[in-house]
Amino acid sequence: MQDENEPKSVSGRRWWPSWRPTSISILRNTEAKILDCVQNDLWARFVSLPNQDRIWTLTVTNKNLLKAPKPAQTPLVMVHGFGGGVGLWIRNLDPLCHSRPLFVFDLLGFGRSSRPHFPMDPALAEEQSVSSIEHWRHALAIDRMILLGHSLGGYLATSYAIQYPERVSHLILVDPWGFQHMPLDATSGSAKSGFPRYIEAIMWFFGLFNPLAVIRAAGPLGPKLVNRLRPDFNRKFEDLFDDDTMTQYLYHCNAQTPSGEVGFKAMSESIGWAKRPMLDRVHLLPPSLPVTLVYGGRSWMDSATGARVAEQRPNSYTRTVVIEGAAHQVNADQPEEFNKVVQSICDSVD
Numbered sequence: 001m002q003d004e005n006e007p008k009s010v011s012g013r014r015w016w017p018s019w020r021p022t023s024i025s026i027l028r029n030t031e032a033k034i035l036d037c038v039q040n041d042l043w044a045r046f047v048s049l050p051n052q053d054r055i056w057t058l059t060v061t062n063k064n065l066l067k068a069p070k071p072a073q074t075p076l077v078m079v080h081g082f083g084g085g086v087g088l089w090i091r092n093l094d095p096l097c098h099s100r101p102l103f104v105f106d107l108l109g110f111g112r113s114s115r116p117h118f119p120m121d122p123a124l125a126e127e128q129s130v131s132s133i134e135h136w137r138h139a140l141a142i143d144r145m146i147l148l149g150h151s152l153g154g155y156l157a158t159s160y161a162i163q164y165p166e167r168v169s170h171l172i173l174v175d176p177w178g179f180q181h182m183p184l185d186a187t188s189g190s191a192k193s194g195f196p197r198y199i200e201a202i203m204w205f206f207g208l209f210n211p212l213a214v215i216r217a218a219g220p221l222g223p224k225l226v227n228r229l230r231p232d233f234n235r236k237f238e239d240l241f242d243d244d245t246m247t248q249y250l251y252h253c254n255a256q257t258p259s260g261e262v263g264f265k266a267m268s269e270s271i272g273w274a275k276r277p278m279l280d281r282v283h284l285l286p287p288s289l290p291v292t293l294v295y296g297g298r299s300w301m302d303s304a305t306g307a308r309v310a311e312q313r314p315n316s317y318t319r320t321v322v323i324e325g326a327a328h329q330v331n332a333d334q335p336e337e338f339n340k341v342v343q344s345i346c347d348s349v350d
Contacts, residue, residue: 003270019219020255023077027112027252034249037240039063039094040067046112047105048050049135056112057105057136058086060097072142073100073350074169076342078079079133080104081151081177082264083212085111085253090240096342103140107153108132109260111253118263122275125266130160137167146349148172148342150331152264155179158278165286169349172342173302174294175328178267178274179282179309211271212254226251236332272300279305284313290317292345296333 032044035042041061046054076096080088086104096102106113108129118125133156139144147168149157154176161168215222226247227234254261269275287292291313295303306320321341326333 012047020216021220021223022252022255024112027249027256028250029177030245030252031087032083033241033245034090037090040097042093047136047139050130051116053108053114053116053132053159055101055105055108055114055132055136056086058093060093060102060104062097062099065099065170067214069109072282072296073143074146074346075101075103076147076346077103077105077142077147077157079147079149079153079157079176080107080110081149081153081328082260083110083250084150084153085249086245087249087253090237092331092339092342095237095339096346097334098343102347103142103145105136107156108260109258109263115259116251117257118259118266120266122267126276127158127264128239129156130163134164134167137164143167144169146170146172146346147177148174150174151177151312151328155267155274155278158282161289162281162284165289168289170345171285171289171291171295172345173295174330174338175299176293177272177277177301178276179305180273180275180277180302181279182269184274210265212261213260215251216255222255223251232327233332234327236315236329248258279312280307282309285313285316287313292318292341293318293320294330294338294341295320295322296328296330297324298324298326298333299328299330301328315348 024170035044038060040063043059045057046286047057048054078089078092080086085106089104093102093104109115109118110306118128123253135243144167147157147161149155149172151174154173155178156170156172158176161171215225218225226245230250231251234244234268237246267276269272291309293306296300303320303322306318310320323337323341328336331338
């Protein structure tokens with residue numbers, strides 16, 4: 001089945017092998033099951049960009065605010081990470097719309113957003129994503145926002161804030177990807193990952209392909225493969241769903257045209273590091289812009305990066321928060337503490 005309201009793929013048509021058990025319609029229906037959990041006012045729609053690409057967008061507003069409007073407060077905008085989509089914020093949508101409008105969207109090339117061609121030049125691929133966020137903001141007439149980015153979303157949110165600082169009231173980076181340089185081997189002087197050699201060999205092999213190509217190559221076994229690789233995703237949401245809804249959502253987000261993956265591959269040295277590390281540019285953020293970095297205490301991301309960011313911004317507000325018990329998906333691992341931290345930041349803005 002096809003939905004003519006959905007964005008088209010990079011080829012101008014939707015296609016994938018018939019033996020791959022996915023479709024835009026299945027993704028839409030799986031997402032709808034997740035969003036049925038939202039208790040507040042939810043507005044879901046596509047936002048068109050000047051080049052006709054479209055960004056799938058949710059706005060969540062507290063029902064009480066609709067009944068008794070208060071003075072306009074700075075909206076919170078949250079940007080997901082690599083391979084994600086709006087559904088992964090399900091534990092955060094109701095709590096974080098308490099005092100202000102909340103916007104989440106599928107990054108260009110991911111989820112239900114358009115999947116255009118991305119250039120293989122890392123700077124151009126990054127700019128295409130950042131420009132799409134700015135066009136999206138302009139289309140929604142958002143003057144200023146509290147901008148939160150997770151993982152790859154943190155990298156892109158930082159790049160956006162460097163280019164458009166007047167649009168960001170506070171930058172929140174959750175386990176941000178792409179900040180550190182890849183470590184160098186002490187003897188050869190070449191880059192090394194820090195992983196055992198057999199892991200490096202596996203990473204090298206899969207580096208020849210798009211990062212999630214294996215789940216598409218698996219055909220009808222793809223959904224089971226995602227369940228096997230990421231069983232933690234179902235556990236994180238088991239009080240909401242008693243089945244594999246969340247891993248099904250992950251599969252259908254990533255089993256289609258790998259547009260965003262191509263952009264990510266262009267930007268990445270390997271899956272753990274960026275070709276253009278953000279620590280080289282973070283000093284370009286204006287000193288007046290507050291930055292909070294939020295890390296999971298059990299994450300593979302190094303929370304010491306927060307101190308490195310602070311060193312680059314010696315006269316600016318730069319704070320690091322570590323949420324114990326959380327891994328990389330901080331917002332789902334410890335949602336109550338995550339929501340509390342983010343809400344506190346939002347309250348400090350206005």
